[in-house]
Amino acid sequence: MAVGEAVVSGMDTCPSWAPILGFAGSSICVILANWGAAWGTWKSGLGLCKMGINHPGGIIKNLVAIIMAGVLGIYGLIVAILISGGVYGPENGANQYSQYTGYAHLAAGLCCGLSCLAAGGCIGIIGEMGVLATGLRAEGNHARSWRPMPGAGADEKGDKGAEKSSGGGGGGGGGPKIAEGTAGDENKLFVGMLIMLIFSEALALYGLIVALIISQNSYKCSVDNYYQN
Numbered sequence: 022m023a024v025g026e027a028v029v030s031g032m033d034t035c036p037s038w039a040p041i042l043g044f045a046g047s048s049i050c051v052i053l054a055n056w057g058a059a060w061g062t063w064k065s066g067l068g069l070c071k072m073g074i075n076h077p078g079g080i081i082k083n084l085v086a087i088i089m090a091g092v093l094g095i096y097g098l099i100v101a102i103l104i105s106g107g108v109y110g111p112e113n114g115a116n117q118y119s120q121y122t123g124y125a126h127l128a129a130g131l132c133c134g135l136s137c138l139a140a141g142g143c144i145g146i147i148g149e150m151g152v153l154a155t156g157l158r159a160e161g162n163h164a165r166s167w168r169p170m171p172g173a174g175a176d177e178k179g180d181k182g183a184e185k186s187s188g189g190g191g192g193g194g195g196g197p198k199i200a201e202g203t204a205g206d207e208n209k210l211f212v213g214m215l216i217m218l219i220f221s222e223a224l225a226l227y228g229l230i231v232a233l234i235i236s237q238n239s240y241k242c243s244v245d246n247y248y249q250n
Contacts, residue, residue, distance in 0.1 A: 035116045036244035042123025043108035046130030047101045053134025054097020057141025064145025065152065072118060072156030079156050084147025087171025089222050093137040096229045100133040103236055121240040129236040136228020143221040151214030159207035
């Protein structure tokens with residue numbers, strides 16, 4: 022520092038680059054949250070489309086995973102709006118936004134964003150496999166009621182010739198063997214999937230709550246903090 026140069030106190034607390042922390046927290050939050058929502062929608066959507074081929078009647082009921090994945094983007098949007106609203110510009114040539122507030126906003130954005138990302142992956146994997154399993158069980162119960170299942174072998178009359186032509190007990194359709202059950206068993210499987218999805222969504226909700234609490238911590242620099250020696 023040159024001799025005679027004015028020293029401004031308070032610049033170390035409220036530097037000119039401090040607002041970038043708040044803007045980074047806001048953008049990172051919504052990016053990660055949307056990433057998690059897209060991940061969950063992608064995986065769950067694939068499972069729903071595969072399930073709809075053989076069990077189209079269960080498409081509407083199994084949309085719950087896609088809906089829960091889409092909510093993750095809303096969590097990120099809420100926190101991002103609150104953070105960006107707390108970033109204020111300079112006043113009378115002096116920066117009012119402190120490092121303390123900036124780091125709090127950055128931590129809040131990361132907390133919510135990463136929580137939504139983790140929840141989105143969990144919802145996507147559970148949604149895909151759960152939807153496929155639910156549809157497979159429902160189709161299996163329906164098939165037993167109306168026609169022999171692939172892999173069941175010959176019909177009830179014991180046509181051994183048909184069994185041999187179909188490749189033994191493996192079935193010409195090559196479909197998976199499903200344990201016997203009764204109509205409506207798929208609802209029990211759906212309830213189990215729904216509980217797993219709820220607890221997966223709770224991961225993002227925990228991050229949202231903590232992010233809202235962290236974002237309330239702030240320190241605003243006033244013009245009185247700046248004085249020259």
